[in-house]
Amino acid sequence: MNTTEHVVETVGLVKRRGDFTLGPLDLRVPRGFVTGMVGANGSGKTTTLRTLLGLVRADAGRIAMPPIGEVGVVFDQPFVLPYWRVRDAAAVYAASRPGWDQDWFDRLCRRLRLGADERVNKLSRGQGNKLMIALAMGNHPDLLILDEPTSGLDPAARADLVDLLREHMRRQDASLLFSTHITSDLEHFADYLVFVDGGQVVYSGAVDELVEEFAHIQGALTDLTAENTPLIRGLRRGQHNFDGIIRTADTAGFGPGVQIETPTIERIVVHHMRPRDEEP
Numbered sequence: 001m002n003t004t005e006h007v008v009e010t011v012g013l014v015k016r017r018g019d020f021t022l023g024p025l026d027l028r029v030p031r032g033f034v035t036g037m038v039g040a041n042g043s044g045k046t047t048t049l050r051t052l053l054g055l056v057r058a059d060a061g062r063i064a065m066p067p068i069g070e071v072g073v074v075f076d077q078p079f080v081l082p083y084w085r086v087r088d089a090a091a092v093y094a095a096s097r098p099g100w101d102q103d104w105f106d107r108l109c110r111r112l113r114l115g116a117d118e119r120v121n122k123l124s125r126g127q128g129n130k131l132m133i134a135l136a137m138g139n140h141p142d143l144l145i146l147d148e149p150t151s152g153l154d155p156a157a158r159a160d161l162v163d164l165l166r167e168h169m170r171r172q173d174a175s176l177l178f179s180t181h182i183t184s185d186l187e188h189f190a191d192y193l194v195f196v197d198g199g200q201v202v203y204s205g206a207v208d209e210l211v212e213e214f215a216h217i218q219g220a221l222t223d224l225t226a227e228n229t230p231l232i233r234g235l236r237r238g239q240h241n242f243d244g245i246i247r248t249a250d251t252a253g254f255g256p257g258v259q260i261e262t263p264t265i266e267r268i269v270v271h272h273m274r275p276r277d278e279e280p
Ligand SMILES: Nc1ncnc2c1ncn2[C@@H]1O[C@H](COP(=O)(O)OP(=O)(O)OP(=O)(O)O)[C@@H](O)[C@H]1O
Pocket: 017, 018, 019, 020, 039, 040, 041, 042, 043, 044, 045, 046, 047, 048
């Protein structure tokens, strides 16, 4: 059993891609937990994951990760050939991944209703995603890294996938790092969240703490003052009302007329990413 607290740790990680610069990133992914990475399109999620895995070379910084054989990876392009059957894909993975557990993989396939003889190019997108994740899980890797595993899946397929990932997490010390645009995937599933914006980590911490740290605020425009308006992130003004996100610690800056509630992760992320409304 590995006793280090973090399964992935970077110090001063930098990757430049054209005009875009990722980092410097000091990223820590807790061992034994589910960490979700969110951020707007182009914020640097895929670049982070690819750089961690050495698929693109970092320009600066240090990365501590499990050995590559202990990392299961799924990106949006499948690493299988279209004419393979499910069993051929499994044979190729089995040959290249130490610790391959064929019984476990067969069990996963049964749960996912994937037949060993099915051709990979005949699978639907959802089934294809599930196959890739089952393959990535087939040797019980210490760490699974998944880039947008649920994108393009219907709610039932997403729920199946989340079940599958929970199964993986039952193993002691198993860790999961995944990126997503579907913030509802984070609620009740992710333990930690990394929020990336413009190539920087703007928040990293426990989901529960994030929800406690911020509050959703709604009120009448007349509740806004020159002092309290700058405290609101992602302020949206309607004709009479406003809403946005504030730090819980800033609640006292608002009068009794406003409504303050525990936010969903979705709300925090959406408001955080939304540019401030112009003054009317
Ligand atoms: N091969 C490349 N060459 C040059 N620039 C690139 C390359 N790949 C990505 N970029 C740039 O790096 C930035 C970050 O892209 P990245 O794919 O990491 O974002 P992302 O957060 O994963 O976005 P999305 O949510 O849309 O998948 C973007 O501005 C993109 O244009």
